[in-house]
Amino acid sequence: MSPSLEEPSRPKAVVELKGVEKRFAAFTALRRMDLTIREGEFFTLLGPSGCGKTTTLRLIAGFDLPSEGQILIAGQDVSNIPAHLRPVHTVFQNYALFPHMTVLDNVAFPLTVRRIGRAERLERARAALDLVQMGSFAARKPSQLSGGQQQRVALARALVNEPRVLLLDEPLGALDLKLRKEMQAELKAMQRRLGITFVFVTHDQEEALSMSDRIALMKSGEIVQLDTPTGLYDRPANAYVADFIGETNMIPARVISQEGDVTLVEAMGTRLRVSGNHGHVAGAEVQMAIRPERVSDDMRETENSAEGVLADVEFIGTDLRMVYRMTDGSRVVMRQQNSGRAVPQLGETRRLGFRQQDLRLFGR
C-alpha cells in the first residue's frame, strides 16, 4: 500500500470513468461505472471471468467505445477518441507481438509510427529492452522466445514510449507459477521506479493483493468494493468480497441483541460478542465471517469461544490447516503457523477462540 494514499493532498486523477456503461446487444457488460484512477498508482481490476474487468480495460484503451458515459485520461475527454490517439499502451494477455518483426523492431514500433529518427528510435528501443533484461535478444523473432521472454518484450514495447498509463490485461496468466511470482515482484518494482500508472486486470486475488495500491473488486459489471488490499481483506464490504478475497469461514448465526458497539449473536451452539453495530435487528439470520488465521486455540486473547471436534488436518508446510466440526454442525477452518508443537489428534475436542474484532456479520 502506498503511503501517499493517506496524505491529505491526494495525487491527481489520471483516468476517470463517469457513469460509463457498455452494452453488447442484449448483454450489459458494464453498468454505470464511476471510477477514478490516480496518477502513479498500481490499480487492479479484480474479479471472476465475465465481471467486466477486461471490458473496462478495453474501454480505457479505446478498443471499444462506451455505450454511455465519459472517459477522461489526464483530464481530456477521450470517450470518442480512437485507440491510436490515446496516451495509454497495453500489455496483452497473449502478448500480441508482431510475428514478422524482430524483437527490436517490435519494441521500436511505437517510435516508428511517431516518426522518430532511426538513431534515437533504436537507442530508446535498446534501452527499453535492457530495462526488461532482454537486450541480448534484440535480433530474435518472437517465435524464438519463451512465454516469459515474450512477456518481457511486450512490456518493453508498451513502455518504450513512456505512456501516461500502462494497461495490463492478465499479463501473467500464461506463465508457470514460479515465473509468475518473479514477474509479479519485477512488475511492482518497475512500476515504483518508473512512476507510471499501472492498470492491471487479473482474476487472481493473491496476485492482486500482493501487487496493488488499490483494488476494484468487480462482479457482473459493477464494482463491489474499491479499497486497498488490507482494506479489502480485513474490512470486506459484504459476504461476496469476504468469500472472494482469501479464505473465509462463513458461519450461520442469529442476532440476539445489540449492546452499544457490540452485537451479541448465537452461533456454533454458543453465544458470541461481535464488534461493531451492524444494524441487524434481534432475531435476524446472518452470516458470521472469520478468517482461518484469526481463529485461535489460545484463550488468553478472547472472551469468545466455542467447542469443536477436529475433523481434518492438512499440512501445508509453513501452516497447518485444521477443520473443526462445531457442536451445531457448522465447519470452522483454523489456520495455524507450523510452530513445531504437537499436532492435535483427529477426533479430539478443543475450545476455539474468536476475537470479537475479527468477526464480521453479513446479511443472508
Place this chain on the structure above:
Amino acid sequence: MRRERREQLQTGLMLAPSVLLLALFILLPLCVVFAYSFALRDPYGAVLPGFTLDNYRELVQGVYLRVLMNSFSLAAWTTGLCLLIGYPVAYFIAFKAGRAAPALLLLLLIPFWINFLIRISAWVVLLGRGGLINKALVFSGVIDEPIGMLGTVGATLVGMVYAFLPMAVFPIYAALTPIDRRLMEAGADLGAGPAETFARVTLPLSLPGVLAAALFVFVPSMGVFAIPVLLGGGKDIILGNLIVQLFLEFRNIPVGAAVSILLLGFSGLGILLYMRALRRVEAMK
C-alpha cells in the same frame, strides 16, 4: 523389419490410385506433347517421327514474341486487377462480414457449378449492344445510344477478372483469417492509425496469401483462350488461341506443341518465382 515393410506396402497401395491417375492423365500426355515439339511434319500436317529444334527456332520470330507479350500483358493486367479487387473483398469477408462470411464465400463458389463457357456467354449477352448494361445506361440517360463494348480490351478484362477473382479472394482470405485481431489492436494501441496498422501489420502478414493469389490468377491467365475470343473478339492473338489455331486450323502440331511447352515453361517459372518469394516472406516470421 517385417512390420516396417508391411507399412511401406500399405502406404504404397494407398498412394497407387492417385499416382496412377497423375501418370496416366497428366504426365503421359505431357510426354507426348514434349515429344511432338521436337517432331517433323509432312506438308499435310501429319506428324513424322524425328528430332529437330526447328519448331522452337520458329518461335523466336517477331510474330510469336508479340503473341507472348500479348499473353503476358493480359495475364499481368488480370492479376493486378484481381488482387486490387480481391484483397478488399477477402478483407471484408475475413474481418467485417461476421456471421455472413460463410454465405459470402459460398456465393463466390456458386458460379463454378455452371459451365465456364456458359458463364462467359452470359457476359456476351450482358455486354452486347442490346444487352442489359447498354439498355440500363440508355434508360438512365447516361448515354444516348448503345456503345460497343464487346470486342474491346475492356470487355476481355471484365471477363478475365470475373473468371479469376475467386482464385484471388480465397488464398488472401485464407491468409487473413488466422491473423490474430489483437495484433491489429496492438498496432492501434501503440499509436498506429488504421492505414499504418494495415501497412505495417496486416498486409505483411497476409503476403503469402497475396503471392498465392497472384500465382493462381497469373498462371491460368497465361493460358486462356475462350475469354479473349468471346469477349475481346480475338483480335490480339495470345498463347492460348495460338495453340488452338496451330493445332486445329494450321494443322501444325509440332509448333503447337512447342508453344505449349513454352507456356508450360512460363508457368513453371511463375511457380518457381512464387516459391522463392514465399520463402523470403516466411523467413520474415
